[in-house]
Amino acid sequence: MVVxxxxxxxxxxxxxxxxxxxxxxxxxxxxxxxTSSSTSVSVSRLKMARELDIIIFGATGFTGKHTVPLVSKxxxxxxxxxxxxxxxxxxKKLKDLLGQCEKETGKWHLFCEFSNNVxxxxxxxxxxxxxxxxxxxxxxxxEMARKARIVINCCGPYRFFGEPVVKACVEEGTHHVDVxxxxxxxxxxxxxxxxxxxxxxxxxxxxxxxxxxxxDLGVVFLQQxxxxxxxxxxxxxxxxEEGEPTPGPAINYGTWESAVYGLAYAKELGSLRRQLFPTxxxxxxxxxxxxxxxxxxSLVAGWSVPFLGSDRxxxxxxxxxxxxxxxxxxxxxxxxxxxxxxLYLLMFAIFGTIFSFLARFKYGRSLLLKYPEKFSGGxxxxxxxxxxxxKKSWFSVTLYGEGWKESLPDANDEYTTPVDRAVxxxxxxxxxxxxxxCVCLVLSAITLITETDKMPPxxxxxxxxxxxxxxxxxxQLNENGVTFEVVFEKDLHLSKY
Numbered sequence: 001m002v003v004x005x006x007x008x009x010x011x012x013x014x015x016x017x018x019x020x021x022x023x024x025x026x027x028x029x030x031x032x033x034x035t036s037s038s039t040s041v042s043v044s045r046l047k048m049a050r051e052l053d054i055i056i057f058g059a060t061g062f063t064g065k066h067t068v069p070l071v072s073k074x075x076x077x078x079x080x081x082x083x084x085x086x087x088x089x090x091x092k093k094l095k096d097l098l099g100q101c102e103k104e105t106g107k108w109h110l111f112c113e114f115s116n117n118v119x120x121x122x123x124x125x126x127x128x129x130x131x132x133x134x135x136x137x138x139x140x141x142x143e144m145a146r147k148a149r150i151v152i153n154c155c156g157p158y159r160f161f162g163e164p165v166v167k168a169c170v171e172e173g174t175h176h177v178d179v180x181x182x183x184x185x186x187x188x189x190x191x192x193x194x195x196x197x198x199x200x201x202x203x204x205x206x207x208x209x210x211x212x213x214x215x216d217l218g219v220v221f222l223q224q225x226x227x228x229x230x231x232x233x234x235x236x237x238x239x240x241e242e243g244e245p246t247p248g249p250a251i252n253y254g255t256w257e258s259a260v261y262g263l264a265y266a267k268e269l270g271s272l273r274r275q276l277f278p279t280x281x282x283x284x285x286x287x288x289x290x291x292x293x294x295x296x297x298s299l300v301a302g303w304s305v306p307f308l309g310s311d312r313x314x315x316x317x318x319x320x321x322x323x324x325x326x327x328x329x330x331x332x333x334x335x336x337x338x339x340x341x342x343l344y345l346l347m348f349a350i351f352g353t354i355f356s357f358l359a360r361f362k363y364g365r366s367l368l369l370k371y372p373e374k375f376s377g378g379x380x381x382x383x384x385x386x387x388x389x390x391k392k393s394w395f396s397v398t399l400y401g402e403g404w405k406e407s408l409p410d411a412n413d414e415y416t417t418p419v420d421r422a423v424x425x426x427x428x429x430x431x432x433x434x435x436x437x438c439v440c441l442v443l444s445a446i447t448l449i450t451e452t453d454k455m456p457p458x459x460x461x462x463x464x465x466x467x468x469x470x471x472x473x474x475x476q477l478n479e480n481g482v483t484f485e486v487v488f489e490k491d492l493h494l495s496k497y
Contacts, residue, residue, distance in 0.1 A: 052083045052129060054445060055148040057165060058155030059086035060093040062252045062384055063179060063441075066434040067154055068097060069105050070442045072125070074480070082446065085129030087144050087151075094130040101125055135161045141168035150175035152445050157258040158185040158206070159265075166193055166204055173200045177445045179437055181211025181310040182258055184268050187317075190461040191276045201459040203452075205467045207314050208444040209437035213473075214397040214427040214482070215311035216318050216465030219331060221474055221484045222401045222425045230331050230403040231419055232288035233315075236300045237307055238338040238396045239432060246389035249373065249381035251433050256372045256380035263359040281320060281330055282412060286419065288332040294345055299398050299424065300338050303345045307337040318465035325456065325466075329411045331401070351377055385433065395432035400424045402492065423489045429482040436482050443480065447473045 056071060058064045068086060075082035086094050102125040133144040135155060145151060145168040155161045158180040169176040170193050180186055186206045197204050207216065215235055223230050241250075294303045312335045319330035339345045355375060358364030372380040402419045429436030447468060448455065454470045456462060468474075474484050 050147060050149050052085045052148040053449060054082060054084040054150055054152060055087050055131060055144060056084065056152045056154060057087045057133060057144065058153065060088050060090065060097050061154055061156075062254065063156075063434060063438065064088070064154035065097060066438045067152060067442060068101050070438050071152070072101060072105055074442050074446060080446070080450065082449075085131055085148070087131035087133045089132065089134050091130050091132050094132075095126070098125040098128050098130070135164045138164060138168065141165060142172055145169045145172035145174040148174060149449050150177065150445050152441060153178040154441075156180065156254050157261060158182050159258065159261050162206075163189065163192075170196050170200055170202060170204065173202055175202050175445075175448055176204045177208045177441060177448065178206050179209030179211070179441050180206045180258075181209070181255075182262050183310050183313045184262065184265060184272065186310070186314070186463075187269070187272050187276055190317075191272065194461040198458050198460045203448055203455055203459055203467065204461040205444065205448065205464055207310065208441045208464050210395065210432050210440070211309055212311045212314040213440040213444070213464055213477070214395070214429070214436075215335065215399070216314050216463055217468060217474055217477075218397055218399045218425060218427045218484065219315050219333065219401075220318070220465045220469045221427075222399050222423060223331065225425065225486050225489075226401060226403060226421070226423050228403055228405040228421055229329060229407050229415075230401050230423075231284065231286065231329075231415075232332040232334075232403070233399055233401040234288070234297075235307075235311065235333070235335045235400075236297065236304055236338050236398040237309075237311070237335065238300055238302075238398070240340075240394055241389070242392040242394065246386060246392060248378075248386050248389055249383060250379050250385055250389060250393065252384060253372060253380060253382050255433070256376065257369060260359050260365055260368050263356065264365055277320065281323060284329065284332070285414060288334055290334050291336070294339075297336075299400055302338045302340040303342065304336040304338055305345070305348070307335040309335070309337075311335045314463045315465060317463040318469075321456075321462065321466040322469075323411060327411045347377060351375065390431045390434055393432060394428070394430055395436065396426055396428040398424065398426050398487070405491075418492075420492050421489075422492055424487040425485060426487050427482065427484050439480050439482055440477065443473060443476050444468065447471050447476065 054071060054075065056064055056067055059068055071084050075084055086098065088094050131144050131147065133140040135141065141164055151165065151169055151174055153162065153165045153176060155165065158178060159182055162178065162180060162185050166176055166189050189204060189206065193204060207213070218235070219233050222233060290306065292306060294305050297304050312333055315333045322328040323330045339348055355368065358368050358375070368375050372382065400422065402422045404415055404417070404419055405421045408415065444464065451471045455467060478484055
């Protein structure tokens with residue numbers, strides 16, 4: 001007999017389903033069968049060491065609410081049989097969330113195979129395990145972490161709430177992913193917990209959302225599709241909304257809060273990076289020069305300005321890992337953000353200047369946090385973005401890379417000829433803030449625990465590009481609405497130089 005959980009049509013079957021953790025359901029079902037029959041029994045992917053495969057921590061937050069339905073769906077596709085639970089401060093809110101999710105996505109089904117006969121039973125999401133855990137209660141975090149193979153951490157801003165969860169996961173030997181785009185937090189976690197994570201054989205991977213799967217894994221995808229040696233990549237991040245603009249904010253308040261504190265304490269990065277990266281990477285030629293002022297590119301429509309998000313720093317961390325661990329020449333990177341018109345460019349400059357000034361002072365930060373809609377032109381608000389607006393929104397990251405068709409034998413060798421090859425790829429998806437972000441997050445977690453043998457050996461704290469470079473994550477994202485495609489390849493004429 002083989003027991004599986006997944007969605008599908010159902011008929012009634014006499015099984016024990018009234019237990020909270022799915023592992024308990026499986027174990028009790030197995031025990032019942034073994035006592036009633038001498039037939040040999042196997043339970044698909046039964047893992048007695050942990051009650052669950054996945055726990056979503058912070059499930060009732062805005063990101064968590066969009067993550068839960070995806071875990072419900074993706075944990076049971078591609079013949080996967082992954083169990084999961086939700087965690088947060090309020091058991092009532094967790095149960096209410098599961099009830100709402102069940103209304104939107106339907107119930108799960110338990111399929112039981114006896115010889116060639118297949119029967120199944122419907123399982124309410126009310127039976128999904130709920131775990132009460134609080135970032136201010138270390139004991140509860142450790143109890144949560146030891147229940148699962150991986151924790152999907154949706155509880156931000158990570159500057160304030162991230163480390164206790166990472167610490168608990170490392171101590172309990174549990175993998176961890178999150179959607180942080182906060183360089184201080186991510187690099188601090190690498191500095192403090194990389195060695196401990198390696199000792200426990202666990203992986204801590206941040207930036208598994210819009211920051212920065214499209215850019216970081218996009219560069220890896222470009223490298224994999226570049227025959228020869230890739231020297232540099234320029235990226236252009238673009239957002240747009242289908243049809244007429246929908247009123248209301250476009251991004252959740254938590255992202256605004258992270259940006260305020262990230263800029264306020266940006267000076268922390270200098271000393272942190274000197275400790276984390278005591279040796280500089282070699283400087284390769286031709287050097288990719290950053291364009292500090294607004295400019296236009298033939299690759300995208302509109303004005304391009306320097307993107308101050310975490311993409312560049314995360315890609316550089318991945319490229320350092322490739323150089324130090326795999327002896328690959330590090331790719332240079334510059335990132336830009338696309339603004340559609342000169343009017344919006346002017347507004348961006350005004351709001352950006354005010355934001356940068358106020359974030360430096362305590363009183364200024366309090367104003368930014370109290371009135372996000374006034375200081376962002378309505379892009380951010382204490383109100384949550386409407387589902388209508390989210391569904392109509394899109395993003396793309398265009399990545400243009402140049403290098404040489406021929407490879408040199410050593411990563412430190414310098415080329416004496418100009419670059420002669422160019423490749424452009426694009427990563428694209430719907431609902432960047434919470435649709436595509438949550439797809440990236442959930443598939444990162446699932447890939448980590450189902451393709452651990454393809455992760456960097458030994459565990460550790462890594463950026464996503466390096467962590468998932470040898471896995472099928474990009475292919476799975478392609479199948480779930482976040483597409484990676486080669487736009488063009490071309491030879492560059494020497495006369496250009």
